[in-house]
Amino acid sequence: MLVGAFACAHTPQLLARPETEDRELVLRVHAAFARVKQRLEALRPDAIAVIAGDHIEAFFLNAVPALAVYVGAECAGTFGRYRYRFPIHEPLARALVEAGIERGFDLVYTQDAPLDYAFYVPLHFTMPAPSVPLVPLHINVYLPPQPTPKRCYEWGRALGEILDSRSERVVLMASGGMSHFPGTDRYASPAFDYDRRLLDLLSAGRGHELAAVTAEELDRAGNIELRTWITLLGAVGDAKADPYCYEPSWHHGNAVVEWPVGEASL
Amino acid sequence: MNVTAHYRFPPASAYRLNRCLFAIKSDAAFRSRFRADPRAAAREMGLGEAESAALLDGNRDALVAHGAHPYLVFMADLRLRMEREAMTFEYF
Incomplete structure (x- = not known):
């Protein structure tokens, strides 16, 4: 069953801060991550299913899956001085692939792909103790x-629906967003107003409206990664978002959000 | 997706260029070879002269004009700068 739903920024500058980044802002996002960690400890999930956009790391141009599920025994990756290794909740990962295919989603699965900071940055700060196995879900963004x-x-x-038919307690975590334009002329001018309107809409429980936005709109607003949030919204329906923080840096709209679901919404 | 989009379909003509940027970003052994001898590393990846020149100059606009993916340009450049300039970070 689905017991919790969160969205977390994953900018690597939150993990390894260069001098270009405002230290106080970074610490405020860390404080929001700490709240997520507390919630995860209270929710006691059996698995965390992390929905992340691939930063052309797990997959290159030899194969570009729209939607993929990682079904290895464990996942590993590095960032700077950090080496990460997490066990996978294999029965759940396999069930998601099988039930997803059964429902007509032509999912790719992989048992061997390096995962990137989209997975590790939020988990670095939010993984509860004792740690919880993962199910990495990829979206091509x-x-x-x-x-x-x-x-x-x-x-x-x-x-x-698949999670609700299962006995495991599962938290969904969408990684990424909000507005940013890495590698383009707009890197230093994200669409913060777009982000704020979006957070208002989500707080009003109108998440389903995002199913209708276009690829062009997401690209224009620096929100191609919002596809991970939109995937999560499909699972939480019109639960009202509870934004823990929105911290616009000079290049990135950093947000941390919870959607109370299950027991938390009662 | 129109031609004014920030992130566009990577043209097949830019495959080698994107593969080279991907290797700089994600393959530490290739990145070392590139830092030691960028021309030889670009040749190893089969880049044309104009692509090599854009890459060696670190000319983002020229690379993107050749079909390079902006995110790959961004991260390849960042990884190189992290090593070349020994950027200092506060690790949390």
Whole structure:
């Protein structure tokens, strides 16, 4: 069953801060991550299913899956001086692939792919103790044509239904967002107003409206990674978002959000 | 997706260039070879002259004009700068 839902920024500058980054801002995002960790400790999940956009790391141009599930025994990756290794909740990962395929989603699965900071940055700060196995879920966000927001929402709805049919307590965590434009002329001018309107809409429980946004709109607003959030929204329906923080840095709208679901919404 | 999008379909003509940027970003052994001898590393990846020149100059606009993916340009450059300039970080 789905017992919790969160979205977390994953900018690597939150983990390894260069001098270009405002230290106080970084610490405020860390404080929001600490709240997520406390919630995870209270929710006692059996697995955390992390929905992340691939930063052209797990997959290159030899194969660009729109939607993929990592079904290895464990996952590993590095960032700077950090070496990460997490066990996978293999029965759940396998069940998501099988039930997803059964429902008509032509999922790719992999047992061998390096995972990147989209997975590790939020988990570095939010992984509860004792640690919880993962199910990494990939969405293609950087290599057009990406899956449509509508398709992401539908995959999320299917995920929610599949999870609710399972006995494990599962937390969904969407990694990424909000507005940023790495590698482009707009790097230093994200669309913060777009982000704020989006957070208002999510706080009003109108998340389903995001299933209708276009790929062009997401690209224009620096929100191609919002596909991970939209996938999560398919699972949480119109639960009202509880934003823990929105911290716009000079290049990135950093948000941490919870959607109270299950017992938390009662 | 139109031609004014920030992130566009990577043209097949830019495959070698994108593969080279991906290797700089994600393959530490290749990155070392690139730092030691960028021309030889670019040749190893089969880049054309104009692509090599753009890469060696670190000219983002020229690379993107050749079909390089902006995120790969960004991260390849960052990884190189982290090593070359020994950027200092506060690790949390």
